[in-house]
Amino acid sequence: xTDSDHRTVIRAEGLRRxxxxxxxxxxxxxxxxxxxxxxxxxxxxGAGKTSTVELLEGLAAPSGGQVRVxxxxxxxxxxxxxxxxxxxxQEGGFPSDLSVAETVGMWGGVTSGARPAAEVxxxxxxxxxxxxxVKQLSGGERRRLDLxxxxxxxxxxxxxxxxxxxxxxxxxxxxWALVRExxxxxTTVLLTTHYLEEAEELADRxxxxxxxxxxxxxxxxxxxxxRPARIRFTLPQGVPAARLPLALCAAAEGQRVEIxxxxxxxxxxxxxxxxxxxxxxxxxxxxxxxSLEEAFLEIxxxxxxxxxxxxxxxxxx
Ligand SMILES: Nc1ncnc2c1ncn2[C@@H]1O[C@H](COP(=O)(O)OP(=O)(O)OP(=O)(O)O)[C@@H](O)[C@H]1O
Numbered sequence: 001x002t003d004s005d006h007r008t009v010i011r012a013e014g015l016r017r018x019x020x021x022x023x024x025x026x027x028x029x030x031x032x033x034x035x036x037x038x039x040x041x042x043x044x045x046g047a048g049k050t051s052t053v054e055l056l057e058g059l060a061a062p063s064g065g066q067v068r069v070x071x072x073x074x075x076x077x078x079x080x081x082x083x084x085x086x087x088x089x090q091e092g093g094f095p096s097d098l099s100v101a102e103t104v105g106m107w108g109g110v111t112s113g114a115r116p117a118a119e120v121x122x123x124x125x126x127x128x129x130x131x132x133x134v135k136q137l138s139g140g141e142r143r144r145l146d147l148x149x150x151x152x153x154x155x156x157x158x159x160x161x162x163x164x165x166x167x168x169x170x171x172x173x174x175x176w177a178l179v180r181e182x183x184x185x186x187t188t189v190l191l192t193t194h195y196l197e198e199a200e201e202l203a204d205r206x207x208x209x210x211x212x213x214x215x216x217x218x219x220x221x222x223x224x225x226x227r228p229a230r231i232r233f234t235l236p237q238g239v240p241a242a243r244l245p246l247a248l249c250a251a252a253e254g255q256r257v258e259i260x261x262x263x264x265x266x267x268x269x270x271x272x273x274x275x276x277x278x279x280x281x282x283x284x285x286x287x288x289x290x291s292l293e294e295a296f297l298e299i300x301x302x303x304x305x306x307x308x309x310x311x312x313x314x315x316x317x
Contacts, residue, residue, distance in 0.1 A: 009035045009157055009188045016064030017051045025051040027212035038189040040199040043209035044300050049192040057087050057159055083112055086155030088146045088163055096135035100126055103134055111153045124148045125174050139166030160191045176201050196292045208299055215299050227290035229264040233257055233282035245274050
């Protein structure tokens, strides 16, 4: 069975991308995306996300391996693949003197089966800004316009490269709601993001890239579920951490204590009973399951090369 009659919409196998000068930004990446799925590609700055997505979009040919979208080669068979995809690049680059409506109209003119401009502007929450010139839009509004253009052709597959960068929290929530709505209508979404919360909110599955290699793939629950939860608090002066119940695997620095556990509920119960019975107040008590951010940082830390190629941690700021 081929991908074109199968549920698999995107398939990357041993994908490589080298740049002039010999640097290889993508080093043997394999994954697949199923129809109707939101798949997030995460990674530190320079991990190779954009280099990978451009191969999927057919903007460049891989230097090794293979990519298929709808069972087709997106580079060599671009004319057949492109009309079925929507691409939101990191930089839209449209003429800044045109109004929002003119920009959408111009784009619609070269898009087959385009949605009406008013409909697409309504979708991305820009209807009230349609007569404003592009150069007068805020950074977040420009991202919405980028998204509007990507949605014009009612794409089966939507590539979103850092879609909410520059958006305020409300804009981000609106965009998340829109992505969920598109998924509910059957659109497949491949997303890159620096916001781990965004991946946690949206992704059915995710992959973490590091220095051009895929180091982890799974659902958000699989990625975080394999890691311990943690409980943090500060003990009152005069109460040493040595007095904590032995069953708790605690590490202390002065009065500040951190417990790492795979049995969050049981250990939290033990701790609270002990504190209650001893009349001890646990200041700043904080208990939480492992987050995607922790999984991400762990990978980035463990794999940081001696030459320090790894940039600042995305999402850690
Ligand atoms: N045209 C190019 N020529 C040479 N090297 C390049 C080129 N484009 C990207 N690179 C390098 O390839 C690596 C991967 O870049 P890429 O933009 O794919 O990473 P990214 O994960 O998207 O990063 P970011 O999160 O910062 O957007 C980086 O080290 C980058 O400097």
